Amino acid sequence: xxxxxxxxxxxxxxxxxxxxxxxxxxxxLTNPISxxxxxxxxxxIYAYTGxxxxxxxxxxxxxxxxxxxxxxxxxxxxxxxxxxxxxxxxGKMTNALIRPFGFLYWYLSFxxxxxxxxxxxxxxxxxxxxxxxxxxxxxxxxxxxxxFASTTLAFFIYFGLAFLLGLAAFWMxxxxxxxxVRRIIxxxxxxxxxxxxxxxNWLQQISHFLxxxxxxxxxxLVYLERISIFNALATQLIWMIIIYLLIHIISKKAIKxxxxxxx
Amino acid sequence: MKYLKxxxxxxxIHLNKEFAxxxxxxxxxxxxxIADFVGPLLAIIIYNTTIGIPGWTLHEFLLFQxxxxxxxxxxxxxxxxxxWHVYEAVEEGQFHKYLLKPYNSLLFLMAISIDWQGIVExxxxxxxxxxxxxxxxxxxxxxxxxxxxxxxxxxxxxxxAIYTMISAGSxxxxxxxxxxxxxxxLTDFARWPLTVFGIGFQIxxxxxxxxxxxxxxxxxxxxxxxxxxxxxxxxxxxxxxxxISIWMWSYAIKKxxxxxx
Numbered sequence: 180x181x182x183x184x185x186x187x188x189x190x191x192x193x194x195x196x197x198x199x200x201x202x203x204x205x206x207x208l209t210n211p212i213s214x215x216x217x218x219x220x221x222x223x224i225y226a227y228t229g230x231x232x233x234x235x236x237x238x239x240x241x242x243x244x245x246x247x248x249x250x251x252x253x254x255x256x257x258x259x260x261x262x263x264x265x266x267x268x269x270g271k272m273t274n275a276l277i278r279p280f281g282f283l284y285w286y287l288s289f290x291x292x293x294x295x296x297x298x299x300x301x302x303x304x305x306x307x308x309x310x311x312x313x314x315x316x317x318x319x320x321x322x323x324x325x326x327f328a329s330t331t332l333a334f335f336i337y338f339g340l341a342f343l344l345g346l347a348a349f350w351m352x353x354x355x356x357x358x359x360v361r362r363i364i365x366x367x368x369x370x371x372x373x374x375x376x377x378x379x380n381w382l383q384q385i386s387h388f389l390x391x392x393x394x395x396x397x398x399x400l401v402y403l404e405r406i407s408i409f410n411a412l413a414t415q416l417i418w419m420i421i422i423y424l425l426i427h428i429i430s431k432k433a434i435k436x437x438x439x440x441x442x
Numbered sequence: 443m444k445y446l447k448x449x450x451x452x453x454x455i456h457l458n459k460e461f462a463x464x465x466x467x468x469x470x471x472x473x474x475x476i477a478d479f480v481g482p483l484l485a486i487i488i489y490n491t492t493i494g495i496p497g498w499t500l501h502e503f504l505l506f507q508x509x510x511x512x513x514x515x516x517x518x519x520x521x522x523x524x525x526w527h528v529y530e531a532v533e534e535g536q537f538h539k540y541l542l543k544p545y546n547s548l549l550f551l552m553a554i555s556i557d558w559q560g561i562v563e564x565x566x567x568x569x570x571x572x573x574x575x576x577x578x579x580x581x582x583x584x585x586x587x588x589x590x591x592x593x594x595x596x597x598x599x600x601x602x603a604i605y606t607m608i609s610a611g612s613x614x615x616x617x618x619x620x621x622x623x624x625x626x627x628l629t630d631f632a633r634w635p636l637t638v639f640g641i642g643f644q645i646x647x648x649x650x651x652x653x654x655x656x657x658x659x660x661x662x663x664x665x666x667x668x669x670x671x672x673x674x675x676x677x678x679x680x681x682x683x684x685x686i687s688i689w690m691w692s693y694a695i696k697k698x699x700x701x702x703x
Contacts, residue, residue, distance in 0.1 A: 205620030212627040216634065220495075223638040224488065227496040234491055356469025363477050372484055377491050 184280060185288045192292025200300065207304050210249055214313065217245045234376040239314065240403065241374070246309035247399040248371050253301040254294060255334040255394060259286050260361065263345030264354050272437055283342065283426060290338055318402060325408035329398040332415040337365070337394045339422035346426070349433035370396030390418045444545070448553035456558055474559050478566040481507045481633065497637055502665060505574035510632060510657035511567030513594055517601040518560030524551045525622060528609040532616055538700040548606065548691055578665070586664050589673065593660035600655055600680045603687035610687070610694035632656040652679040 196203070225231075225238045236244065263286070266272040275282040309315035318326070344361050348354050366372060368391040375383055375396050386392050393415045400406045460467040482504055489500045498506070528551060531537040540547050581587065604625055611618045628651065636644050636658040647654045659676050662668075668676075 201617075202619055202623070205623050209620075209624045209627040213630050216630045219639045219643070220634050223496050224492050224494070227494070228492045230492075351463065351465045353463040353466035354469075356466050356471070356473045359473035360469065360476060363473065363480060367480055367483075372480070373487060377487050379487075379490070 185284070185291075188285060188288030189292035189295065192289040193296050194292075196293045196296035196300075203297070203300050207301050210305070211308055211312075214242075214245055214249065218242055218313075234374065235405075236374060236376070242313050243309070243315050243403065244374055244399055246305070246313050246315050247402050248395060250302050250305050250309070251330055251333060251395055251398045252371060253297050253305060254330050255337040256294075256297065257290050257334070257338040257341045259290055259338055260341045260345030260348070260354060260358050262286060262289075263342070264348040264352075264358070267348040267437070268352055276434065276437070283430060286342065287338060294334055318404070322402065322404060322408070325412070326398055326402040329401045329408070329411050329415060332412065332419060333394045333398050335419050336390055336415060336422060339419065339426060340365070340390065340394070342426055343422065343429065346429050346433045349436045365391050365394055368392065369394050370399070390422065393418050445549050445553045448545075448550065449556050452554045453556045453558055456556070460558070470559060471562050474562045475566055478511050478563055478570075481511070482570055495635060495638060498635055501574045501577040502661070503635070505571055505578060505665075506635060506657050506661045507633075508567050508569070508571030508574055509590075509594065509661050512564050512571060513567075513597040513601065513656045514629075515560045515562075515564030515567050516594075516598045517605070518557050518563055520556065520560070520598070521552060521602045521605045522560070523555035523557045525605050525609050525612070527551055527555050529612045529619070532612055532698075535700050537613065537698060541695065541698070547695060548688075551609075580664065586667060589668060590660045590664040593655055593663060593676070596677060596680045597656040597660065599684050600652055603680070603683040606687035607683075607690050610690040613694035613698050628653060629656075632658070636662075648676065649679050652676070652683065655680055 221238060221241050225233065231237055233241075263272075266275060272282075275285050278285055306315070310317065341361065344354065344357055347357055351357070368386055368389060370392055375386055375392055378386065393411075397406065397411050397415060401408055401411050460470070485500065485503050485507060488494065489503070494500060495503055528537065531540065540551060543550055608618065608621050608625065611621055631639070631643070631647055632653045636647060636654045639647070644654075648659075655676060663673070
């Protein structure tokens, strides 16, 4: 698949995202409400507990963690499993399969376009909100580039996981319940709701062997300079390779099942 | 009675549709249960790593979360899907078909929008609340418990009022999904006890946008009691919101043009 073909599909994704611009702007305006809620909750808990540091996080650190979780969440978000489900149910997967490049790359380019749009409309404004209202620290160039690289890899891992789940639609047709499970597990084990250091040790150990923390927690920790950039990127790269190998194997079996009948 | 028949028929049709995709039906049940257990799980993690939320023991807080899940479950059963029914019908210019039927449009839409997933959510909430109550010495034959039930129903009424307002808004403005998103976000304030927020937020969430009635006030009244004037002060804003929502719905129906969008 050539760069021009990638660019064309990414542009299509970008244009579709623009179609929903008011919803996206509303999200940027309303999502800081969650930050306000977490701010007050943890302020009360820190004051009540009387400790300055809980599980390695001071109160400002924890607020920054939630701001960064929102930023990473916006950039890495992918609903490719929903697109696959829709295309399988409505018999439209044929369009993706007859194209002169793999349907994985077709969806990936499309979602990349949406993510670039999210970067401009959601990620950057939340960064600015974080700097102005929540005293988010401005990091040096190395850390910032490391964060950007880690978030980009997180996007590919998230997309890969969602794509793998989407392949279940070739067997089950409707995967609404599975998609919800995906959102909850990535949110919880990814560390979106609470940093993973708050988890019991056994759960933290298990979590290290799963891909979810590399989607949310790891890019945040890179920005907060709590883990080595090199180690983070290397592990994310390994997970990315594993997930895309799995996609390669399972998608072959999935396509064999497809009959384009639709509903 | 005719609305009850409609609701029963509607839920039968919805279930038949779900049974066509059995695996998805089962995963929907499991995912709803997992989603509802995330809150209590976070609570346990918070209480294991800190002293906890000021003024709330773990079991009191679990009762709080169970109550909230019950309220959200009941809301999902009776009204949440109504918004999407209205939204899609208005967008396609098909909303007038609901106005031609010999039923009250609001009750008719509520009856046909019953969502079975809310039953799962309500059950999970009831289980969590029952578990927490078993540790809390709750007197079930008391005014406190009666007020708890009444305030839960008022919590559902408040959510119903907001969804009715947003639905009415979509009849006039056609596309107002952003308002629904805003409400979902504001619901985050109901997920934690009112006492963790500043006094300004406490006043706002009690008298102007009384979402604290979703869980905080029912549990607070049950555990710590309440004076009658304060109880009336909690109830009045909810009734006012409900009254406004009915007025907005009637106004929106009168202004509807069925032009789509």
